[in-house]
Amino acid sequence: MRPTLPLKLVSALLAASLAGTALADVTLKLPPGFTATVVQEGLGAGRHLVVGANGDVYLASRNGLVALRDSNGDGTLDKTEPFGEVKGTEVRLFKDWLYVSDDVGVYRYPLKKGELAPKGARETVVAGFPRERQHADKTFALDPKGTLYVNVGAPSNSCQIKDREEGSLGQNPCPILEKYGGVWVFDGTKTNQTPANGRRFATGMRNAVALEWNTSQGALYSVIHGRDSIDTLFPALYTAEDNATRQAEEFHQITDGGNYGWPYTFFDTKLGKRVVAPEYGGDGKKLADAGKYPDPLVAFPAHWAPNDLLFYAGKNFPAKYQDGAFIAFHGSWNRAPEPQAGYKVVFQPMKGGKPDGAYETFADGFAGEIKDNNPRNAEYRPVGLAIAPDGSLYIADSQKGRIWHVTYQK
Amino acid sequence: MTRASLLLGATLAAVCVASGETPSPVVDARTPGQKLYGRHCLSCHQADGGGVPNMQPAIAGGTWVTGDAKALALFVMTGGFDSAGRKESENGNVMPPFRQLPDADLAQILTFIREKFGAGAAPVSEAEVAAARAGLPPG
Numbered sequence: 151m152r153p154t155l156p157l158k159l160v161s162a163l164l165a166a167s168l169a170g171t172a173l174a175d176v177t178l179k180l181p182p183g184f185t186a187t188v189v190q191e192g193l194g195a196g197r198h199l200v201v202g203a204n205g206d207v208y209l210a211s212r213n214g215l216v217a218l219r220d221s222n223g224d225g226t227l228d229k230t231e232p233f234g235e236v237k238g239t240e241v242r243l244f245k246d247w248l249y250v251s252d253d254v255g256v257y258r259y260p261l262k263k264g265e266l267a268p269k270g271a272r273e274t275v276v277a278g279f280p281r282e283r284q285h286a287d288k289t290f291a292l293d294p295k296g297t298l299y300v301n302v303g304a305p306s307n308s309c310q311i312k313d314r315e316e317g318s319l320g321q322n323p324c325p326i327l328e329k330y331g332g333v334w335v336f337d338g339t340k341t342n343q344t345p346a347n348g349r350r351f352a353t354g355m356r357n358a359v360a361l362e363w364n365t366s367q368g369a370l371y372s373v374i375h376g377r378d379s380i381d382t383l384f385p386a387l388y389t390a391e392d393n394a395t396r397q398a399e400e401f402h403q404i405t406d407g408g409n410y411g412w413p414y415t416f417f418d419t420k421l422g423k424r425v426v427a428p429e430y431g432g433d434g435k436k437l438a439d440a441g442k443y444p445d446p447l448v449a450f451p452a453h454w455a456p457n458d459l460l461f462y463a464g465k466n467f468p469a470k471y472q473d474g475a476f477i478a479f480h481g482s483w484n485r486a487p488e489p490q491a492g493y494k495v496v497f498q499p500m501k502g503g504k505p506d507g508a509y510e511t512f513a514d515g516f517a518g519e520i521k522d523n524n525p526r527n528a529e530y531r532p533v534g535l536a537i538a539p540d541g542s543l544y545i546a547d548s549q550k551g552r553i554w555h556v557t558y559q560k
Numbered sequence: 561m562t563r564a565s566l567l568l569g570a571t572l573a574a575v576c577v578a579s580g581e582t583p584s585p586v587v588d589a590r591t592p593g594q595k596l597y598g599r600h601c602l603s604c605h606q607a608d609g610g611g612v613p614n615m616q617p618a619i620a621g622g623t624w625v626t627g628d629a630k631a632l633a634l635f636v637m638t639g640g641f642d643s644a645g646r647k648e649s650e651n652g653n654v655m656p657p658f659r660q661l662p663d664a665d666l667a668q669i670l671t672f673i674r675e676k677f678g679a680g681a682a683p684v685s686e687a688e689v690a691a692a693r694a695g696l697p698p699g
Binding site: 283284285286307312313314315316317318378379381382385390393483484485486487522523524525526527 | 598599600602603604606607608610611612613615616639651652653654655656657660
């Protein structure tokens with residue numbers, strides 16, 4: 151089914167929002183010199199986005215794909231063209247192709263010069279991943295050779311015999327890891343592949359939505375969603391406050407054959423060490439076997455939900471941002487009853503592919519006041535990041551389908 | 561007040577001051593049902609019963625909390641929809657069964673959610689939970 155958007159309504163809302171009159175709004179907090187402009191809104195449940203060499207923007211959303219262009223030079227993406235039939239999370243450009251994905255496959259459209267929405271037929275790159283509800287988004291990255299790295303999230307919290315059931319122990323070995331919970335690699339230039347044509351590149355990753363090829367390092371990176379509910383599943387070991395704070399969102403370089411420890415372990419931010427998960431004999435402090443799984447490059451706070459990762463290689467931002475990582479944190483739900491957290495874009499300085507100093511908040515204020523501490527009441531939630539050819543940054547939101555354009559001026 | 565309890569109070573106050581906290585009496589005004597909801601249900605269905613989009617459904621105002629008490633008790637004891645039904649669900653996470661909780665605790669939770677999220681639907685008694693449990697297959 152072709153997605154339809156009430157474009158007249160979108161235009162009206164956009165005009166009102168840009169004039170700053172009609173909509174209850176948020177003001178993003180950014181470092182000095184940066185400005186965020188709302189360039190489009192009302193695009194549905196936005197996910198990732200990408201910017202072409204001519205400045206055209208492509209947004210993936212759960213409602214469908216949308217191509218956007220600034221047709222009159224006013225700085226907003228005034229022209230919007232919904233296209234195709236893929237509802238999902240990832241969208242990337244590689245050579246003359248626009249690659250997209252949904253929960254069961256990765257596809258591509260030929261993109262001809264001058265076209266806003268691609269007119270050519272969609273090709274299937276790989277399809278046939280099992281349809282799941284939990285952690286189903288098949289986000290992916292492409293390296294310069296066209297190697298396709300696909301995140302196949304685990305449809306499980308911690309591979310318990312009975313998922314999310316109090317006291318249920320972990321399956322050992324976890325059979326889910328045979329087909330899920332890692333990154334599978336394919337030849338991204340070939341069509342009509344099935345999951346069987348892929349190879350498991352890395353494992354022990356619960357859900358690596360934020361997956362990115364770092365061009366300056368020639369290496370793959372991810373910020374992985376950590377596990378939920380240590381308190382309700384193992385109340386004798388963990389409190390609600392423990393659950394809200396201890397299981398890191400782990401930032402790793404993802405190497406061929408790497409194993410990042412899910413579901414057997416998690417990185418405990420309180421102890422600053424990797425611990426055995428309670429489903430696998432953990433007692434709240436028992437450490438994982440030394441050296442078996444890598445420590446994260448950075449342990450981000452629990453439940454922040456890293457949904458996109460981007461290495462800055464543009465020319466607009468100051469020198470300190472070069473090669474550093476921007477991470478879009480979608481924000482928590484499993485921290486309740488503790489206050490929700492995340493809902494921001496963070497910058498992690500990097501040098502030579504390693505962290506170079508502490509991370510800092512780059513853009514905040516998306517959520518506004520979260521009424522009743524319920525994520526559905528957040529005004530906006532950052533979910534996608536993209537760099538434009540001029541080095542400026544786009545941020546996509548999942549609540550109302552808003553896009554911000556962030557620029558820097560000395 | 562005894563000398564020992566005074567000393568204990570002073571020590572606690574000193575610990576609180578040392579850790580940068582203001583000592584204050586903590587009164588938990590929650591009903592037993594609300595406490596149990598907080599312990600077993602809140603992180604998924606949230607404090608307002610509104611659920612989390614794409615993750616767990618809202619229960620506030622829904623038919624389960626306003627409808628038949630025995631059906632609600634059975635649902636909570638057996639957990640969410642079976643895997644076939646869940647494929648059509650908008651929500652990512654499956655609800656685990658809560659049959660491990662005693663009848664009294666379940667009655668408190670169900671009474672709380674019916675009162676708070678079910679427009680004041682009638683309380684659920686321990687006997688009603690026990691009757692629902694009697695219909696469950698062994699396990």
